[in-house]
Amino acid sequence: MLLSSLDAPRSRAAIRKILPVLLVLATLLSVRVLTLMFMRAHLDNPAWFQTGSYGKFDRQARDILDGRQPIFLINDSTRTDLAQYPPAFPAAVAAIYGVTGERSAYVVQLVQWAIDLVLSFVLIVGITVTAFGWRAGIAAGFLAALSPLFAMYSAYPSADTPAMWFVLAGNWLLLLAARRNNLWLAVGAGALLGIACWIRVNPLYLAVGWAAVMLIVKAPWRQRVLMSVAVVFATALVISPIVVRNYLTFPDFTPTGGTIGVNLWEGLGETELGRQHGFLYGDDKLIAHERVKMGWPADKYFDSQWPDGIRRDKERTRESMAFIKQHPVWYAGVMGGRMWGMLKVAGDPVPYCGISGINVTSQKCLTPAWQGGVLAFGVNGLGMIQSVARYLFLPLAAFGIYVAARKDMLATAVFLVTVLYYVVPGTAAHTEIRYVLPMHAMLTVFAAAAVDRLLSLALKK
Secondary structure (H helix, E strand, O other), rough: OHHHHHHHHHHHHHHHHHHHHHHHHHHHHHHHHHHHHHHHHHHOOOOOOOOOHHHHHHHHHHHHHHHOOOOOOOOOOOHHHHHHOOOOOHHHHHHHHHHHHHOOHHHHHHHHHHHHHHHHHHHHHHHHHHHHHHHHHHHHHHHHHHHHHOHHHHHOOOHHHHHHHHHHHHHHHHHHHHHOHHEEEEEEEEEEEEHHHHHHHOOOOOOHHHHHOOOOOOOHHHHHHHHHHHHHHHHHHHHHHHHHHHHOOOOOOOOOOOOOOHHHHHHHHHHHHHHHHHOOOHHHHHHHHHHHHOOOOOOEEEOOOOOOOHHHHHHHHHHHHHHHHHHHHHHHHHHHHHHHHOOOOOOOOOOOOOOOOOOOOOOHHHOOOOOOOOHHHHHHHHHHHHHHHHHHHHHHHHHHHHHHHHHHHHHHHHHOOOOOOOOOOHHOOOOOOHHHHHHHHHHHHHHHHHHHHHHHHHHHH
């Protein structure tokens, strides 16, 4: 009888812990499956998916499989277009094509979706639990599960989501390194950031911010410096093969592939003042402009990165920077608008910043035969909850930064560096919300800290 009386409270306590987890997982699976259904129906629509960018990955993957191009090396110094993107994602696409026997964006979409369903969720929740505890982790799970942004780009076959996995994993190790004063964890964080750069070059200079955070940990000065250097050294070591390859291959060296000028030039084309001075937004308009400028025949292949893409990109960079230097205050305002576009996940998206996802509805996500009845009602209700969560997200994240700073300043600094990197220097050129997924993951962690604090206040009453 005594054992029976003790088991009942334990069982109820276990149920109270398990039920939220099951609810989070059910929400995650529901939102992700419904969004996947929507994206599979729109994957050939340029308004929803950048078919042109994926086409470049697709061509490289096919060339790798057919033996026309090595996985890593570039044998032709005129093929500057092959340095436009880091080599890991085209190689991954080739591997998926080879294993499945199907060469299409749809199979890449399914593989990436399945991996991200588990990996991004585990990373966001794991980081939150490590920083702020189990209840905050459950809140982060709900927020991540409901997020239209994460759901859409989970089903968006591109390099952005895979790069996010390694940035988040590096951020997790960085937090552990900062708390434990562990040099090898700092090395691991830098190495993971380097791997992310093999997929997407955007996070490259985040290593500097992470190194700066290591200088404020509670440790002897020598240990802080060693951990700071370790982050940068590990990142540089991992990306060094790409840098060496580009140096040996191209007479006009580029360490990062030669796309900075495109983003700067087209970013100026987003603005009225920029367009008045000849800048244009869109790869097609840039290509048409430079084709005429170079006198390239209309019937011959021409791309933003070929021919002579590296030199042309440096010229775009010089032209863009000269214009920005003439209008620095104005350009700071342009960057401010982009920052808002990167943060805004509710309401109409800011022009040129990309789509922040959809709220699931029966009309968008279900076949006509299923757009009525109980299932449709449930899907529409889930979409309404998503809408509420979207509008609450930024206020919660802002409050969460305050809560986190009072609770754990070191963890706050570790996460905030990643947020600031993507939202400030990351908006110096044209950017899209899919480029800043790691920032939104860190904001989700902060929002979860806010929910945890609000629950604590409510339960005290």
